[in-house]
Amino acid sequence: xxxxxxxxxxxxxxxxxxxxxxxxxxxxxxxxxxxxxxxxxxxxxxxxxxxxxxxxxxxxxxxxxxxxxxxxxxxxxxxxxxxxxxxxxxxxxxxxxxxxxxxxxxxxxxxxxxxxxxxxxxxxxxxxxxxxxxxxxxxxxxxxxxxxxxxxxxxxxxxxxxxxxxxxxxxxxxxxxxxxxxxxxxxxxxxxxxxxxxxxxxxxxxxxxxxxxxxxxxxxxxxxxxxxxxxxxxxxxxxxxxxxxxxxxxxxxxxxxxxxxxxxxxxxxxxxxxxxxxxxxxxxxxxxxxxxxxxxxxxxxxxxxxxxxxxxxxxxxxxxxxxxxxxxxxxxxxxxxxxxxxxxxxxxxxxxxxxxxxxxxxxxxxxxxxxxxxxxxxxxxxxxxxxxxxxxxxxxxxxxxxxxxxxxxxxxxxxxxxxxxxxxxxxxxxxxxxxxxxxxxxxxxxxxxxxxxxxxxxxxxxxxxxxxxxxxxxxxxxxxxxxxxxxxxxxxxxxxxxxxxxxxxxxxxxxxxxxxxxxxxxxxxxxxxxxxxxxxxxxxxxx
Amino acid sequence: xxxxxxxxxxxxxxxxxxxxxxxxxxxxxxxxxxxxxxxxxxxxxxxxxxxxxxxxxxxxxxxxxxxxxxxxxxxxxxxxxxxxxxxxxxxxxxxxxxxxxxxxxxxxxxxxxxxxxxxxxxxxxxxxxxxxxxxxxxxxxxxxxxxxxxxxxxxxxxxxxxxxxxxxxxxxxxxxxxxxxxxxxxxxxxxxxxxxxxxxxxxxxxxxxxxxxxxxxxxxxxxxxxxxxxxxxxxxxxxxxxxxxxxxxxxxxxxxxxxxxxxxxxxxxxxxxxxxxxxxxxxxxxxxxxxxxxxxxxxxxxxxxxxxxxxxxxxxxxxxxxxxxxxxxxxxxxxxxxxxxxxxx
Numbered sequence: 057x058x059x060x061x062x063x064x065x066x067x068x069x070x071x072x073x074x075x076x077x078x079x080x081x082x083x084x085x086x087x088x089x090x091x092x093x094x095x096x097x098x099x100x101x102x103x104x105x106x107x108x109x110x111x112x113x114x115x116x117x118x119x120x121x122x123x124x125x126x127x128x129x130x131x132x133x134x135x136x137x138x139x140x141x142x143x144x145x146x147x148x149x150x151x152x153x154x155x156x157x158x159x160x161x162x163x164x165x166x167x168x169x170x171x172x173x174x175x176x177x178x179x180x181x182x183x184x185x186x187x188x189x190x191x192x193x194x195x196x197x198x199x200x201x202x203x204x205x206x207x208x209x210x211x212x213x214x215x216x217x218x219x220x221x222x223x224x225x226x227x228x229x230x231x232x233x234x235x236x237x238x239x240x241x242x243x244x245x246x247x248x249x250x251x252x253x254x255x256x257x258x259x260x261x262x263x264x265x266x267x268x269x270x271x272x273x274x275x276x277x278x279x280x281x282x283x284x285x286x287x288x289x290x291x292x293x294x295x296x297x298x299x300x301x302x303x304x305x306x307x308x309x310x311x312x313x314x315x316x317x318x319x320x321x322x323x324x325x326x327x328x329x330x331x332x333x334x335x336x337x338x339x340x341x342x343x344x345x346x347x348x349x350x351x352x353x354x355x356x357x358x359x360x361x362x363x364x365x366x367x368x369x370x371x372x373x374x375x376x377x378x379x380x381x382x383x384x385x386x387x388x389x390x391x392x393x394x395x396x397x398x399x400x401x402x403x404x405x406x407x408x409x410x411x412x413x414x415x416x417x418x419x420x421x422x423x424x425x426x427x428x429x430x431x432x433x434x435x436x437x438x439x440x441x442x443x444x445x446x447x448x449x450x451x452x453x454x455x456x457x458x459x460x461x462x463x464x465x466x467x468x469x470x471x472x473x474x475x476x477x478x479x480x481x482x483x484x485x486x487x488x489x490x491x492x493x494x495x496x497x498x499x500x501x502x503x504x505x506x507x508x509x510x511x512x513x514x515x516x517x518x519x520x521x522x523x524x525x526x527x528x529x530x531x532x533x534x535x536x537x538x539x540x541x542x543x544x545x546x547x548x549x550x551x552x553x554x555x556x557x558x559x560x561x562x563x564x565x566x567x568x569x570x571x572x573x574x575x576x577x578x579x580x581x582x583x584x585x586x587x588x589x590x591x592x593x594x595x596x597x598x599x
Numbered sequence: 600x601x602x603x604x605x606x607x608x609x610x611x612x613x614x615x616x617x618x619x620x621x622x623x624x625x626x627x628x629x630x631x632x633x634x635x636x637x638x639x640x641x642x643x644x645x646x647x648x649x650x651x652x653x654x655x656x657x658x659x660x661x662x663x664x665x666x667x668x669x670x671x672x673x674x675x676x677x678x679x680x681x682x683x684x685x686x687x688x689x690x691x692x693x694x695x696x697x698x699x700x701x702x703x704x705x706x707x708x709x710x711x712x713x714x715x716x717x718x719x720x721x722x723x724x725x726x727x728x729x730x731x732x733x734x735x736x737x738x739x740x741x742x743x744x745x746x747x748x749x750x751x752x753x754x755x756x757x758x759x760x761x762x763x764x765x766x767x768x769x770x771x772x773x774x775x776x777x778x779x780x781x782x783x784x785x786x787x788x789x790x791x792x793x794x795x796x797x798x799x800x801x802x803x804x805x806x807x808x809x810x811x812x813x814x815x816x817x818x819x820x821x822x823x824x825x826x827x828x829x830x831x832x833x834x835x836x837x838x839x840x841x842x843x844x845x846x847x848x849x850x851x852x853x854x855x856x857x858x859x860x861x862x863x864x865x866x867x868x869x870x871x872x873x874x875x876x877x878x879x880x881x882x883x884x885x886x887x888x889x890x891x892x893x894x895x896x897x898x899x900x901x902x903x904x905x906x907x908x909x910x911x912x913x914x915x916x917x918x919x920x921x922x923x924x925x926x927x928x929x930x931x932x933x934x935x936x937x938x939x940x941x942x943x944x
Contacts, residue, residue: 066713066714069710069714070710070711070712070713070714075793075794075797076710077710078793080793080796080797081797085797085798112908113905113906114903114904114905114906115905148655149654149655150655150656150658150901151655151656151657151658152652152653152655152656152657152882152884153657153661153883153884153885154655155651155652155655156652156879156882156883156884159648159652159873159875159879160873160875160876160879160880160883161873161876162803162873162876163795163798163799163800163803163873164702164724164728164795165724165792165794165795165798166701166702166705166724168794168795168798169706169707169708169794170706170708175708175710175716178710180794180797180798183794183798185798186797186798189798200871201871202802202871202872209604209801210800210801210802211800211801211802234663237663237885238663238665238701238704239701239702239704239705239706240701241695241699241701241702241728241876241880242876242879242880242883242886243663243695243701243883243884243885243886244883244885245661245663245885248661275908276908276913276916277913277917278913284917284920285917285920285921285924285926286917286920286921286923286924286926289924289925289926290924311926311927312921312926312927313927314927354921354926355910355913355914368658368659369903369905372903372905373905373906373907373908376905376906376907377907377908380907380909380910381910384910402893403892403893404659404660404661404662404892405659405660407892407893407896407897408658408659408660408892408896408897408898408899408902409899409902411896412896426671429894430668430669430670430891430893430894431893431894432893432894432895433893433894433895433896434892434893436893441670441671444671444674445671448671448673473664474663474664474665475661475662475663475664476664476668476890477664477666477667477668477669477670477677477680477681477890478668478670479666479667479668480667480670480674480675481670481671481674484673484674496718498706498718499718501666502663502664502665502666502680503704527714527716528708528716531714531715531716
């Protein structure tokens with residue numbers, strides 16, 4: 057899909073009539089049908105991927121088929137409506153959040169202009185309140201007294217194929233970033249609504265390939281890239297060789313090693329693609345510097361969890377590998393790498409779904425003796441918590457000047473910020489390894505803007521949409537680029553490293569993207585190193 | 600259109616009460632039967648709704664953290680925005696419910712040429728929502744003097760404090776003004792703010808207009824249409840209602856019945872509408888949960904039994920590759936065909 061030129065899109069965002077730029081549609085939103093055309097939808101999941109997932113014990117992905125959003129006929133099962141309404145009823149009984157969020161909204165509009173998709177597209181249905189109304193209208197019609205009696209007058213509407221199509225369109229134009237929930241006076245969280253919509257759609261065989269293929273890969277090969285064990289190992293070994301080339305220090309990472317003290321799990325993208333590779337090199341350097349007794353796993357080789365974007369059953373099944381592997385290898389605790397949604401799963405879901413992890417010990421840093429009480433139950437700590445503690449105790453030999461080619465800013469990833477409260481640990485680390493500045497206050501910490509492509513939306517066929525929804529983030533980076541000469545956007549998220557790179561290339565081509573641990577790794581002075589001048593840190597090409 | 604419809608509905612309700620209360624004998628219907636019915640529906644509906652919510656479990660710990668979590672010793676914990684203990688949650692909820700903390704954060708975003716997106720603080724909604732809700736609360740408490748004999752000190756004091764500026768005769772209650780000003784702001788905002796206008800339903804206009812009508816009829820009764828407003832008779836009815844011995848001893852003006860009827864409509868409407876945010880705000884999982892989900896296990900009562908894709912299955916599929924790559928395996932590969940499986944004895 058070709059993407060609009062920068063000038064075109066820049067003008068379009070500001071001038072095209074939209075609710076964001078001041079034009080109010082003349083028709084009621086319920087009367088505006090969705091129209092699918094190339095570029096505004098992500099490709100449907102391939103039939104064999106859906107069938108594979110459906111064949112897995114505990115998962116339910118029925119009605120696999122070939123279909124296209126652009127066709128009138130989506131080949132829905134005959135009783136699709138019954139499936140949807142029953143599915144909604146079941147979820148209302150399982151999730152108090154859903155019931156409360158359906159009943160309590162007063163449509164005050166505080167969330168309306170908080171959504172990056174709304175700011176970038178101006179589409180009224182991208183206001184969080186309307187995204188929820190897409191479901192709420194059906195809920196009212198079928199599950200509330202007022203709706204049953206008054207119908208449309210009470211804001212209810214019949215479940216139709218048109219409504220279903222609308223659900224597909226807009227539940228895949230939400231990245232579950234939860235920014236709206238910060239501003240809502242009742243804490244209504246659109247992520248919950250989007251998750252429910254996606255769960256319901258899967259019941260009638262509607263999903264996107266960019267999510268379901270990685271989910272099935274994660275199940276089978278252990279990681280979403282589909283890397284088989286030997287390939288995964290090769291990739292990490294290549295990175296270790298690169299580190300040796302840069303520093304002269306030979307690193308020999310281990311895999312699936314029983315008896316290691318720590319199991320390290322990070323998103324597989326970090327061992328596979330730029331610029332995540334440099335973050336992975338940072339991990340290797342950091343652990344080598346510490347002489348840490350740790351192992352990688354090829355079986356649990358994915359930190360990310362595409363189940364979070366699918367349904368809670370898939371999330372549980374994929375996540376279960378972490379504890380299964382930790383128990384098999386007999387490690388004491390788990391350290392998790394930099395990733396956004398992965399950490400939402402680890403912080404808010406893992407222990408509930410797959411705990412208790414009583415075969416592990418409360419994490420205790422072997423270097424500083426710090427006991428991580430905040431992870432006493434899950435036994436899994438964030439690499440930034442681990443690193444910040446090391447720096448505080450002076451355990452790292454850091455040379456900040458090695459990052460003098462970098463003027464950084466810091467992007468709070470949605471989930472660590474709003475679903476975990478991990479905000480100051482990365483900042484503490486940055487203070488010690490690089491010269492950096494904050495972006496404007498309405499765009500950081502709990503108010504941070506999504507990269508625009510989270511929850512499995514970082515697929516190329518919707519590139520224009522991604523560039524639009526990423527605009528609020530890109531715009532804040534532009535602000536510090538112009539004002540402070542920022543040339544690097546640092547973050548603690550693997551999806552960010554992939555998606556912000558596209559976003560920066562488009563809106564702010566002079567700004568790169570890196571993980572925090574890349575900067576840490578580059579600043580570390582390794583024992584016995586023979587490192588020369590590396591103008592671009594770990595990114596320097598040396599042959 | 601949606602506001603016009605709501606407007607007509609409120610007018611119709613006023614007409615029903617006005618005309619109805621003038622029919623001989625119907626005073627008891629509007630003054631006694633309807634209020635009892637309304638209170639029963641309100642209480643029953645409210646409890647039903649809360650029970651319905653409470654029946655659904657909270658499977659996952661989904662707090663929205665709006666500040667730094669409790670972490671390492673040297674990282675400053677934001678106890679209000681990322682509460683870790685029950686008292687901290689109570690404090691967060693108190694701020695939310697008593698001061699509308701989240702609404703206070705509100706910003707207004709605009710897209711300018713460039714493109715350049717700006718965010719500016721926008722506290723009007725917060726301010727007028729606060730004025731409206733507190734005025735309403737005080738008004739409800741003040742009205743208790745009509746139901747209690749003797750009037751508790753605190754209510755008498757509230758009554759005095761509310762009218763202490765002595766504007767007009769009888770003195771205008773500040774909260775009456777606050778209520779109406781707040782409601783008018785909220786209503787006009789629905790018409791003028793383009794985003795809010797587009798999302799507003801009849802369900803949004805109707806309660807605003809109903810409340811405005813209640814406020815206006817109340818003020819009219821107190822300040823202007825005082826003919827036939829026999830406060831002693833009204834109080835006797837009020838006290839009679841709560842002691843289950845209601846009597847209507849005098850002809851009370853229609854404006855009273857209109858006011859009362861609209862309040863009854865509000866009570867009946869309440870549990871089946873968005874007004875239940877009064878109850879829901881206490882139960883919102885993103886706000887009322889502790890951010891301690893890595894420290895203390897949260898239990899999901901319906902946690903499904905789902906087995907992991909087992910390591911053994913994984914190794915079975917990739918064993919040879921793993922052995923070739925020097926990755927440790929649990930089970931050595933089967934001997935290849937070169938060595939016969941069944942060696943002759």
